[in-house]
Structures are given as structure tokens and as C-alpha cells.
Amino acid sequence: MDVELRPKLVGQRIKRFEDPRLLTGAGRFVDDITPPGTLFLAFRRSDHPHALIKSIDLGSALSVPGVVAVFDATDIENDLRPAIPSSRMKGYYATPLWPLARGKVRYVGEPVLAVAAESRYAAEDALDRIQIDYESLPFANRAEDAVADGAPLLHEDAGTNAIVVRSFGRGDVDAAFAGAAFSVGATFRLRRKTPVAIENRCYLAEWDKRRSALTLHSSTNIPGVIRDVLSDCLDLPGNRLRVIAPDVGGSFGSKGSLYPEEMLVAVLARKLQRPIKWTSDRLEDLASTSQAFDEIMQAELAVDADGRLLGLKADVIGDIGAYSIYPWTGALEPVQVVSFMPGPYRLENYQARVRGVVTPKAPTGPYRGVGRPAATFAMERLIDMAARRLGLDPAEMRRRNLITAPEFPYRSASGIIWDRSGFQECLQAACDKANYDSLLRKRDEARAEGRWVGIGFASYAELTGIGSRISVAPGMPINTGTETATIRIDATGSITAAFGIASHGQGLETTLAQVIADELGCRIEDIEIQHGDSALVPMGTGTYASRSAVLGGGAATLSARVVRTKVLKAAAHLMELPVDKLVAHNGIVSAPGSNQSITFKEIANAVYAQMGRIPHNAREDLVASETYDPYFGTATSATHLAMIEIDTGTYGVTVTRYVVAEDCGRVINPMIVDGQVQGAVAQGIGVALLEEVIHDDDGQIVTASLADYLIPIAGTMPPIGIVHVETVLPPTQGGFRGMGEGGTIGAPAAIANAVSDALSAMGIEITTLPITPDRIFQLITQQGSLPQ
Amino acid sequence: MTVVSVTVNRTVYRRDVEDRLLLSDFLRNDLSLTGTHVGCEHGVCGACTVIVDGYSVRSCLLLAVQTDGAVVETVEGLGTTEALNPLQKAFQDHHALQCGFCTPGFLMACTDMLRRLPLTTDAEIREALSGNLCRCTGYEHIVNAVRDAVRKRGPL
Ligand code: FES
Ligand code: FES
Numbered sequence: 001m002d003v004e005l006r007p008k009l010v011g012q013r014i015k016r017f018e019d020p021r022l023l024t025g026a027g028r029f030v031d032d033i034t035p036p037g038t039l040f041l042a043f044r045r046s047d048h049p050h051a052l053i054k055s056i057d058l059g060s061a062l063s064v065p066g067v068v069a070v071f072d073a074t075d076i077e078n079d080l081r082p083a084i085p086s087s088r089m090k091g092y093y094a095t096p097l098w099p100l101a102r103g104k105v106r107y108v109g110e111p112v113l114a115v116a117a118e119s120r121y122a123a124e125d126a127l128d129r130i131q132i133d134y135e136s137l138p139f140a141n142r143a144e145d146a147v148a149d150g151a152p153l154l155h156e157d158a159g160t161n162a163i164v165v166r167s168f169g170r171g172d173v174d175a176a177f178a179g180a181a182f183s184v185g186a187t188f189r190l191r192r193k194t195p196v197a198i199e200n201r202c203y204l205a206e207w208d209k210r211r212s213a214l215t216l217h218s219s220t221n222i223p224g225v226i227r228d229v230l231s232d233c234l235d236l237p238g239n240r241l242r243v244i245a246p247d248v249g250g251s252f253g254s255k256g257s258l259y260p261e262e263m264l265v266a267v268l269a270r271k272l273q274r275p276i277k278w279t280s281d282r283l284e285d286l287a288s289t290s291q292a293f294d295e296i297m298q299a300e301l302a303v304d305a306d307g308r309l310l311g312l313k314a315d316v317i318g319d320i321g322a323y324s325i326y327p328w329t330g331a332l333e334p335v336q337v338v339s340f341m342p343g344p345y346r347l348e349n350y351q352a353r354v355r356g357v358v359t360p361k362a363p364t365g366p367y368r369g370v371g372r373p374a375a376t377f378a379m380e381r382l383i384d385m386a387a388r389r390l391g392l393d394p395a396e397m398r399r400r401n402l403i404t405a406p407e408f409p410y411r412s413a414s415g416i417i418w419d420r421s422g423f424q425e426c427l428q429a430a431c432d433k434a435n436y437d438s439l440l441r442k443r444d445e446a447r448a449e450g451r452w453v454g455i456g457f458a459s460y461a462e463l464t465g466i467g468s469r470i471s472v473a474p475g476m477p478i479n480t481g482t483e484t485a486t487i488r489i490d491a492t493g494s495i496t497a498a499f500g501i502a503s504h505g506q507g508l509e510t511t512l513a514q515v516i517a518d519e520l521g522c523r524i525e526d527i528e529i530q531h532g533d534s535a536l537v538p539m540g541t542g543t544y545a546s547r548s549a550v551l552g553g554g555a556a557t558l559s560a561r562v563v564r565t566k567v568l569k570a571a572a573h574l575m576e577l578p579v580d581k582l583v584a585h586n587g588i589v590s591a592p593g594s595n596q597s598i599t600f601k602e603i604a605n606a607v608y609a610q611m612g613r614i615p616h617n618a619r620e621d622l623v624a625s626e627t628y629d630p631y632f633g634t635a636t637s638a639t640h641l642a643m644i645e646i647d648t649g650t651y652g653v654t655v656t657r658y659v660v661a662e663d664c665g666r667v668i669n670p671m672i673v674d675g676q677v678q679g680a681v682a683q684g685i686g687v688a689l690l691e692e693v694i695h696d697d698d699g700q701i702v703t704a705s706l707a708d709y710l711i712p713i714a715g716t717m718p719p720i721g722i723v724h725v726e727t728v729l730p731p732t733q734g735g736f737r738g739m740g741e742g743g744t745i746g747a748p749a750a751i752a753n754a755v756s757d758a759l760s761a762m763g764i765e766i767t768t769l770p771i772t773p774d775r776i777f778q779l780i781t782q783q784g785s786l787p788q
Numbered sequence: 789m790t791v792v793s794v795t796v797n798r799t800v801y802r803r804d805v806e807d808r809l810l811l812s813d814f815l816r817n818d819l820s821l822t823g824t825h826v827g828c829e830h831g832v833c834g835a836c837t838v839i840v841d842g843y844s845v846r847s848c849l850l851l852a853v854q855t856d857g858a859v860v861e862t863v864e865g866l867g868t869t870e871a872l873n874p875l876q877k878a879f880q881d882h883h884a885l886q887c888g889f890c891t892p893g894f895l896m897a898c899t900d901m902l903r904r905l906p907l908t909t910d911a912e913i914r915e916a917l918s919g920n921l922c923r924c925t926g927y928e929h930i931v932n933a934v935r936d937a938v939r940k941r942g943p944l
Pocket of ligand 1: 825826827828829830831832833834835836837846847848849
């Protein structure tokens with residue numbers, strides 16, 4: 001068979017290699033590992049939003065059986081340096097990160113002291129015996145207050161609460177607005193979320209006295225970043241500091257930053273020379289794991305009489321919580337809100353300002369979609385508001401403004417370069433898949449019966465697989481743009497491929513094996529993918545920012561290609577045939593047109609174990625280590641379409657139909673891609689309808705259990721219709737685009753538009769998410785149009 | 789301390805435990821059966837679901853001493869990595885797990901519901917699954933896996 005016609009594994013629904021262990025309880029999560037002699041930590045956390053620590057009285061804590069020691073900040077002051085989330089951004093203030101609060105607390109839930117004990121039960125018992133005296137300080141709870149002149153400062157050294165300030169601009173916005181037929185605008189509010197990975201955070205550090213070396217097992221998706229920063233904090237070289245992320249139970253960004261508890265576990269393992277473990281409970285998770293999406297966005301859009309976009313103005317306040325998170329900084333979310341707000345549209349004139357403001361709440365960090373769910377919510381609402389003013393169908397409004405094929409590459413008003421991607425095609429595909437015309441008829445029939453039914457779109461583009469030209473967080477001095485794959489065939493013929501990524505549900509052990517099997521010509525079952533371990537490659541960062549399929553897949557391809565060449569050269573010697581006559585497929589090297597063939601196993605044995613089979617000066621180990629850098633990123637684009645119905649009695653919103661049309665380039669494994677889209681859309685539906693971290697006026701977190709912070713359940717999720725649109729393959733290695741986050745970007749906006757459509761007869765526009773029954777009730781009563 | 793004698797996955801264990809020890813901690817720490825996961829310890833997420841005397845329960849809401857004399861089934865009692873049972877196989881076939889952390893809880897809840905409920909419609913399946921949280925999958929593939937398992941089980 002012609003090589004090109006041989007069935008490829010890329011593109012197939014290969015069942016996941018991860019599954020057997022995870023389905024039988026044989027997975028290994030950090031909390032499943034307990035070396036003999038382990039001490040367990042429990043944290044006493046601040047119950048004040050902003051206060052000075054006046055005194056700490058340990059009481060009888062140390063007399064609780066099993067308790068070994070109690071630590072506050074002063075006890076470890078000389079054991080480490082703080083982590084500094086630095087950035088090259090002008091005017092930015094980096095809040096230092098220490099494991100325990102030093103002199104002052106800045107949010108409810110901040111770790112103040114830690115008890116180490118022989119069991120978690122004993123450690124928690126001791127916490128109750130400790131008395132901490134605080135002196136309350138004034139604080140500004142709401143970002144709009146914290147940004148005002150004279151607001152109490154959370155970090156005095158910063159001299160301001162607005163530790164990130166940036167402006168963007170292109171063209172002449174004032175002229176655009178002056179020449180516009182009309183403009184639409186509003187203040188959009190996306191309420192604070194928390195990612196809620198079902199596995200809580202967990203860290204276990206072990207000190208190896210023999211080597212003076214530390215191993216940290218961490219539920220992290222950035223083991224390489226953690227290794228590098230702890231190397232500085234602890235003054236340990238990388239060869240004596242290893243960070244392992246074994247099986248990790250979801251992250252969605254929440255396990256993609258450095259945490260105080262993680263630092264402390266490492267510090268204490270060295271200090272006490274015993275294994276130290278901390279397992280978060282859910283209350284601690286909801287109070288202290290990085291939160292997200294807390295944005296106030298004032299935005300206005302100028303439009304001409306044909307519905308063409310002329311100009312956009314935005315003023316954004318991002319509530320970043322008490323600290324700038326390591327390594328991404330507090331700029332990550334708010335700056336992306338303004339840089340992505342122009343969306344996938346042709347728009348020349350843009351002016352935006354963004355301020356990232358510290359408030360006494362848990363730090364914000366990456367969460368699936370980062371900035372773009374908020375940006376897309378604001379922009380897509382404006383598009384629909386403009387369409388309504390014009391009496392134009394929302395699909396047509398988008399069609400007129402989405403960038404068209406000949407315009408690529410298109411430089412967005414904020415400076416993002418969109419490469420060719422199916423902006424228009426996805427809109428069309430979503431309409432076709434949902435049968436838009438008949439949906440409109442169904443909606444109108446339902447309305448005629450007095451039901452509140454609406455349809456909403458969201459179109460967006462995101463930059464994925466970002467290379468070394470820019471960091472994935474603005475100004476962050478860490479290289480996020482390269483990925484290394486080391487592939488080796490050993491003497492038994494089995495294949496090991498090691499990466500810097502850290503899969504935590506994405507199925508990369510399967511998809512990367514598909515890529516390698518195709519490129520190397522081996523059997524997929526002979527490959528083991530290794531990841532989630534800082535010792536595997538010289539520098540690796542992890543899995544985040546929709547990068548792993550693009551960068552990991554690219555590195556896998558490059559390395560596999562080199563190894564295949566070495567395999568073929570060795571085979572050429574063994575088969576006494578010219579190398580260009582040989583092909584590798586399914587673990588066998590053969591010469592088409594002849595009946596000669598040799599297996600990878602035989603080749604490996606000849607290369608490594610048999611002296612003289614291959615001329616000594618031609619013998620090469622069957623290994624390669626290549627690094628891939630896509631340099632630019634690539635555009636992943638999509639259109640979501642949602643149909644919803646509001647219960648006219650309870651004001652509860654039900655999503656009745658949901659369609660996603662997405663261009664994520666070449667699909668490695670459609671089953672896995674569908675799973676990513678479904679999971680991300682579910683999170684987006686949570687953003688739109690359910691999820692809200694609530695702090696009361698005293699700065700206390702009200703949503704401190706999973707009974708108060710609601711996430712989607714099976715009974716309320718609609719089936720998701722998915723269309724994979726493949727336009728032109730991007731110039732990335734393999735033609736892959738990243739796709740792990742998109743569902744969460746599109747869903748909040750699509751549902752907000754659908755609910756606004758359902759309530760359009762009452763003149764209601766949704767500007768705040770989540771859309772809870774209570775908010776709908778208030779909107780309707782404010783409008784004075786409460787139906788009978 | 790109280791002596792507990794309990795049968796877990798057909799093995800009888802006798803252990804001296806503190807009265808306040810949670811069943812979830814007992815299984816994970818005392819018996820090293822770490823397949824049962826803990827996601828909230830307040831009875832909402834369902835990750836810790838096991839079957840006690842034939843009924844699925846949340847092991848974070850039970851004390852180990854309450855299972856004295858009981859028969860407990862955990863994920864380790866289903867199929868093995870080499871030989872998945874039909875439900876586990878359906879989960880793999882339909883890609884009903886991503887990170888896999890919620891999965892043992894879903895498998896035990898589904899084991900119970902497959903024994904007891906007709907599960908003839910998707911609505912019924914979704915309703916039955918609603919006591920377990922999964923943050924990765926959006927549930928659709930889990931529904932597909934259960935539907936497939938129901939088909940292979942046949943009517944009750
Ligand atoms: S851990 Fe038991 S229900 Fe969540
Ligand atoms: S598979 Fe990750 S929580 Fe369900």
C-alpha cells in the first residue's frame with residue numbers, strides 16, 4: 001500500500017490509555033501517596049479580610065496527642081525567599097508571595113499558621129486550641145471602591161490598589177463615534193467564579209537526606225514552573241529538586257499557579273526532614289484556591305446604518321483579589337479582557353483602559369478561557385444590542401462584521417494577529433447544524449403561547465498554541481512558547497516519549513501517542529508517554545493556555561521524525577537496502593515492492609545488543625530530543641448557538657438546545673475534542689446561570705460549600721451538538737490548533753444573548769452574569785413589566 | 789477506639805478505629821483502598837460514593853464504626869485494568885471520564901442504579917446521575933455510557 005494511503009491514527013477515536021487505571025481505582029493522585037513517617041499539615045486561616053496580627057497564643061495546641069510543631073511566618077523567615085510574580089509591564093507592582101501571612105492578613109482564608117501532626121485529625125484538633133488576636137483595618141470590598149482615591153491600601157508599598165494599569169488604542173475612536181449612525185453601550189458585570197476541580201489541591205514533599213534533595217508531589221499542571229521558582233525560593237539546584245504531578249484531578253487553571261501551602265510543604269520537609277503532606281478540604285478550596293472572572297466592563301460600540309462596526313470603547317476594572325498570582329500576575333485576566341474585546345470582527349478604531357485592582361479576596365488566577373469569557377460576553381452583547389436597534393437578524397449582523405477569508409492575516413484593533421481560521425464558516429455551520437430558520441419558527445410559536453423562549457449567538461476567536469514571540473501572560477518573564485519531547489527506543493524495542501507538559505484530564509497520553517505512532521511508524525501500544533515530572537526535560541512549563549496539543553504535538557512530531565530517520569538508517573544496514581527505499585509503519589520497516597521487512601524490536605536489538613551488526617562508526621542510539629516553538633500562536637474560532645426557555649413561574653432558565661461549531665484545525669482525536677468542548681460548555685453554562693463567589697460586606701465568603709456554590713449537574717445540562725469545521729490548516733506543526741478552553745468562552749455570551757432575546761419584548765438586556773432567577777425577577781420588576 | 793469488622797470487596801477486615809473516623813478515611817488510609825476519592829467531605833460531590841449493604845452511600849458522611857458487620861463494595865471490587873467490567877468498559881468506550889477523579893464515585897452510583905432502576909430514558913439517567921458532580925465531562929458522555937450499559941444489561 002502507498003505510504004500516504006495507510007490509515008493514520010491522527011483523526012481517529014482511539015480509546016484512552018489513561019482510562020484502565022482511572023476506572024479501577026489504580027490511578028495515583030497525590031493524596032493516594034503517604035510515605036511512612038508522613039506529617040500532616042492543617043492551616044489556621046485568617047477570618048479577617050484586612051487586619052494586623054497582634055498576637056498568637058498557641059494555648060494547649062502542642063499538647064494534643066500527635067502534634068509535632070506549629071509554625072507561623074516568623075518561624076520560617078530564614079528558610080526561604082518569597083516568590084515574586086514579576087512582569088515587564090510598566091507601572092505594575094508585584095506582590096511578594098510568602099507561605100504564611102507576615103504581620104498582616106489580606107483576605108479571609110489566607111494561611112496564618114500551620115500545625116504539623118501525625119494525623120490530619122490531630123492537626124485539626126490543635127487548630128481549635130490556638131488564639132490569634134487581630135486588629136481590624138479598613139478595607140474596600142468592591143473593586144470600584146478599591147480603585148477610588150483615598151481607598152484603604154491593601155499593599156502600602158504599592159502606593160495604590162490599582163497594581164496594573166494599561167491602555168490600548170488604534171485609530172480615531174472619537175471620530176468613529178461622531179460619524180456613527182448610533183452607538184450601544186452598557187456596564188457589563190461578570191461575577192467572581194471559582195474553578196472547582198473535583199480533586200482538591202494536595203501537596204506532599206519528601207526530603208532525601210542522602211542527596212540533600214527534595215521531591216514535591218503536587219496536584220499542579222505546571223510542575224516545571226514550580227520546580228524553577230522553588231529552586232530560587234529554597235536555593236536548591238534543579239538536579240536536587242523534582243516536582244512530580246502524578247494523576248491530577250482536574251485544574252481548569254486552578255492548579256496552574258504557585259500556592260503558599262505548596263511552598264510551606266516544601267520548606268517544612270527540608271526543615272523537619274520528614275515527609276510533609278497537606279490535603280485541602282473543600283472549604284479551604286473555596287476560600288483560597290485562585291478565583292477568576294471578576295470584571296466590571298463599561299463598553300460602547302459605534303455602528304453605521306448598515307450594522308458595520310466603526311469603533312469600540314472600553315473601560316475595565318478587574319478585581320484581582322489580594323495578591324498578584326505567581327507566575328501569571330494579576331494582569332493575566334483583566335489585560336486579556338481588553339485585548340480580546342474587539343473579538344473576531346473587522347474593527348478599526350478601539351480605545352480601552354484596564355485597571356487591575358487588589359481587594360481583600362482570594363487571589364485570582366487562570367481559569368478556563370482567561371479574560372475571553374468576559375470580553376466575549378461584553379462584545380457579543382453589544383453586537384446583539386446593535387442588531388436589535390437595527391432590526392437586523394443577529395446572525396446577519398455577525399456575517400457583516402466577521403473577518404472574511406481574504407482579509408487574513410488580520411491584525412486586530414488590540415494588535416492580535418489572526419491567521420486564517422473559519423470565522424465566517426463557523427457561524428454558517430452553527431446555523432446549519434441547529435437548523436436556525438426552524439429554531440426561529442419554534443421560538444416564535446412558543447412565544448405566541450406566552451412562553452419566554454430565546455435564541456442567542458456568540459462568535460469569538462482565541463489565540464492558542466502560543467509560541468515564544470509573546471508570553472501567555474502579559475509581560476511575564478517566563479518562556480511559555482516552547483515544548484520539548486525526548487523520544488527513545490530502548491534495547492527491547494519499546495518506546496518512551498517524555499514531555500514537559502502535565503496532562504490532567506486532557507488525554508495527552510493518548511493523543512500524543514497517536515501523533516508519534518504516525519510520524520515514527522511504530523505501534524501505538526509500544527509507546528509510553530511520560531509527563532508531569534520536572535525531571536523529564538531540561539525546561540518544561542506544563543499544560544495550560546490550550547498549548548499542549550499544539551506545542552507537545554509539534555515537539556513529538558519533530559522528535560519522532562529524527563528517530564524514524566535513525567531507525568531507517570539502521571534498518572538499511574541490516575536489510576542491505578538503500579534507506580530511501582524503506583518505509584516504517586506499525587512497528588515494521590519494509591521495502592515496498594520487496595518482501596523484506598524487519599521489526600522495530602529486531603532493529604533495536606541489533607543497534608543496542610548485538611556488536612558489529614551495524615558498522616561501529618554508523619551506529620546511533622535511537623533517541624532524539626527536539627524542541628518546538630510555533631513562534632506565533634494560531635487562531636481557534638467558533639460560533640455557539642443557544643436556545644433557552646425561562647420558566648414564567650420560577651424564572652429558572654433551561655438551556656434547551658446548544659450547538660458549537662469550531663475550527664480547531666486538524667483534530668487528533670474527535671472523541672477527546674468532543675469531551676473537551678462539552679466540559680468547557682458546561683463550565684460556561686455555570687458561568688452564565690449558576691456560579692458566583694459571594695463576599696458579604698464584612699468581607700466574609702458566603703459561598704463556602706458546594707451547596708452554596710453551585711456547579712452544573714447532569715440533570716440540567718443539555719446535549720451539545722458539535723461541528724468540527726476545518727478550513728485551512730494553520731502553519732503549526734501538524735496543523736493543530738488548541739481547543740481546551742473555547743466552550744467556556746462562548747457559552748456565557750450565547751446564553752446571555754438568548755435570555756436577552758427571550759425578554760426582549762420587555763426591553764430587558766442582560767448585563768450581569770450569572771443570570772439567576774432572582775436577577776431575572778429584579779430586572780422584570782424594575783422594568784415595571786411584571787406579567788400577570 | 790472501637791473494633792470494626794467489615795467485609796470490603798469480599799475480604800474481611802478487622803481494625804481498631806477511633807469512633808470519629810470517617811468511612812472514606814478508613815477505606816483510603818487504614819485499608820489503603822485509595823480508589824475511593826474525597827472531593828468535598830460534606831456530602832455534595834459524590835466522589836466518595838461506595839455501596840454498603842447493597843445501597844450506594846457517601847462514605848464521607850458515614851463513620852467507619854457504622855459499617856461494623858456490613859458488606860462494602862468499592863471501585864477496587866469492580867473489574868481490573870486487564871479485565872474491565874461492562875460498566876467500566878462502557879465508560880471507556882464513550883469517553884465518560886477525563887481527569888478520572890469523580891469516576892469511582894460515578895461507577896459506584898451507576899452500579900447501584902443499574903441494579904435497581906429501569907433507566908429507560910435519558911431524562912431518567914440524568915436524574916439518577918444528578919447526585920454526583922463531574923467538572924470535566926459536561927456529563928454527556930457519562931449519559932451515553934450509562935445508556936449503553938443499560939442496553940447491555942437489558943430490562944429489569
Ligand atoms: S466527598 Fe463525599 S460527597 Fe463529596
Ligand atoms: S472526569 Fe474530572 S471530574 Fe469527572
